[in-house]
Amino acid sequence: MSRQRGELDEKYLLLSKAYVAGKWVDGSGDPIAVDDPYTLETVGQVPRVSEAQVSEAIDAANRAFPQWARWPAKERGAILRRWYELVIQHKEDFARLITLENGKALKESRAEVDYGAGFLEFYADEATRSLGEIIPAPVTGRRLMVEREPIGVCVAITPWNFPLAMLTRKVGPALAAGCTMVAKPAELTPLTALAFAKLGEEAGVPAGVFSVVTGNSKTIGPVMTGSPIVRKLSFTGSTPVGAMLAEACAPTIKRLGLELGGNAPLLIFDDADLDTAVETAMVAKFRNGGQSCVAANRIYVQNGIRDRFLDAFGSKVATMKAGDGFEDGIDVGPMIDDRAIAKIDEHREDALRRGGRLIAGGASPGGRIAVPTLIGDVASDALLTREETFGPLAGVIGFASVEDGVRLANDTPFGLAAYLCSSDPATIARVGRDLESGIVGINTGLISTPFAPFGGVKQSGLGREGSHHGLAEYQNLKYLCHAGL
Numbered sequence: 403m404s405r406q407r408g409e410l411d412e413k414y415l416l417l418s419k420a421y422v423a424g425k426w427v428d429g430s431g432d433p434i435a436v437d438d439p440y441t442l443e444t445v446g447q448v449p450r451v452s453e454a455q456v457s458e459a460i461d462a463a464n465r466a467f468p469q470w471a472r473w474p475a476k477e478r479g480a481i482l483r484r485w486y487e488l489v490i491q492h493k494e495d496f497a498r499l500i501t502l503e504n505g506k507a508l509k510e511s512r513a514e515v516d517y518g519a520g521f522l523e524f525y526a527d528e529a530t531r532s533l534g535e536i537i538p539a540p541v542t543g544r545r546l547m548v549e550r551e552p553i554g555v556c557v558a559i560t561p562w563n564f565p566l567a568m569l570t571r572k573v574g575p576a577l578a579a580g581c582t583m584v585a586k587p588a589e590l591t592p593l594t595a596l597a598f599a600k601l602g603e604e605a606g607v608p609a610g611v612f613s614v615v616t617g618n619s620k621t622i623g624p625v626m627t628g629s630p631i632v633r634k635l636s637f638t639g640s641t642p643v644g645a646m647l648a649e650a651c652a653p654t655i656k657r658l659g660l661e662l663g664g665n666a667p668l669l670i671f672d673d674a675d676l677d678t679a680v681e682t683a684m685v686a687k688f689r690n691g692g693q694s695c696v697a698a699n700r701i702y703v704q705n706g707i708r709d710r711f712l713d714a715f716g717s718k719v720a721t722m723k724a725g726d727g728f729e730d731g732i733d734v735g736p737m738i739d740d741r742a743i744a745k746i747d748e749h750r751e752d753a754l755r756r757g758g759r760l761i762a763g764g765a766s767p768g769g770r771i772a773v774p775t776l777i778g779d780v781a782s783d784a785l786l787t788r789e790e791t792f793g794p795l796a797g798v799i800g801f802a803s804v805e806d807g808v809r810l811a812n813d814t815p816f817g818l819a820a821y822l823c824s825s826d827p828a829t830i831a832r833v834g835r836d837l838e839s840g841i842v843g844i845n846t847g848l849i850s851t852p853f854a855p856f857g858g859v860k861q862s863g864l865g866r867e868g869s870h871h872g873l874a875e876y877q878n879l880k881y882l883c884h885a886g887l
């Protein structure tokens with residue numbers, strides 16, 4: 403029998419209830435419809451939880467915290483490992499759910515499941531490697547000790563562009579450290595988060611340690627940010643919303659993890675290997691259909707290699723296919739909503755109006771489809787250089803000297819990722835040092851991994867996710883001064 407569009411092997415993973423304090427619950431008021439961005443049909447619905455239900459989830463996390471925090475790290479890690487194995491066991495179902503609600507091409511969804519599950523796997527082990535310190539005392543008879551403690555109840559607010567990975571990047575380190583967590587997924591993509599919570603329950607995560615609340619962000623957000631019980635907010639999303647949430651957290655002095663907007667530059671120098679430069683640009687720009695915070699939004703190419711690069715990059719872009727994410731051979735699925743298409747159209751038309759040259763692709767054909775497009779000779783002040791396009795539109799801007807390139811790359815209030823392509827070790831070292839960003843991809847566009855710290859500088863955020871640094875974000879240092887020895 404042929405499979406229906408987005409049909410899951412395990413039907414129970416398509417959930418329509420929120421997960422609060424270990425129970426699957428309905429909300430209050432009309433449920434929220436979840437739409438397939440390609441067909442625009444409703445494919446699921448989730449509850450609109452009330453303020454009281456958010457408080458209930460936070461209270462349950464608070465009650466569960468002392469016991470969870472005192473469990474041996476090895477046992478917490480064993481649950482994370484089981485959770486990882488369950489996600490991988492249901493990889494195809496997760497990939498279908500992600501494509502169903504987010505639209506991305508199925509191969510990208512599969513890659514997200516591997517990447518996202520990787521945070522559970524990594525932190526399952528990392529939980530047991532979190533060491534304290536003994537500091538040489540400055541006087542006799544004393545021992546100065548430093549312990550790492552979980553910071554307590556945490557809340558997570560995640561975006562729609564990576565419905566699984568943006569969640570596991572927070573849940574993995576939080577639970578490994580001994581914290582408990584209440585998560586609010588994006589309204590557009592809550593189904594993946596609920597399926598993830600279901601497998602957490604199966605993996606043995608105790609009731610209250612992890613809850614998922616769905617609904618209106620303006621109802622849920624203030625309860626989370628205003629609660630004196632909540633000790634940390636971890637947010638991934640846009641810079642204006644992150645700033646607003648940080649302000650709301652200030653009166654209760656919460657720890658903040660903010661993964662915000664990008665506007666990443668890619669610098670291609672005259673001495674770059676052409677194939678490497680094209681491959682870097684393809685991945686850095688078009689991964690996830692360009693709907694990524696680390697997407698190369700501004701591609702600066704030195705004048706000596708510019709024409710050759712545009713030819714080679716343009717030929718590749720012209721072969722890319724946009725369409726239904728469930729269809730074989732599709733590279734870019736539909737965009738998430740009409741606003742996304744409108745922004746891409748605006749950036750493309752603005753770049754062309756200011757003298758840009760259309761090299762591949764072109765106008766959006768209708769619906770939520772954006773055609774992978776390359777524009778050369780983009781003006782350095784075009785709209786697409788100043789705002790994240792968040793779509794499959796690449797603009798190439800020329801530059802003369804290494805200094806010019808670095809100046810252009812840094813001319814932004816953001817600083818999440820930057821990329822450079824060169825085969826000269828001195829250029830790599832110098833530019834790598836001078837780029838104002840939290841992450842630098844050198845001759846590669848593929849930078850994200852659970853093993854390395856991910857995060858930004860400037861208005862791209864605070865804190866890091868991934869690696870042992872990501873675990874430390876969920877820990878307090880406690881200094882114990884033992885006298886009389």
Ligand code: NAP
Binds near residue numbers: 640644660863
């Ligand atoms: P967004 O509008 O800021 O939304 C992100 C999350 O915040 C969603 O769950 C959203 O909920 C919630 N939210 C919105 N307004 C809120 C409020 N007033 N109170 C509480 N929560 C609120 O961002 P987006 O458009 O979904 O995502 C795209 C942005 O995220 C881009 O700027 C991208 O660069 C950034 N991003 C950054 C990273 C990173 O690691 N740095 C990773 C991925 C994406 P609703 O959807 O329910 O409104």
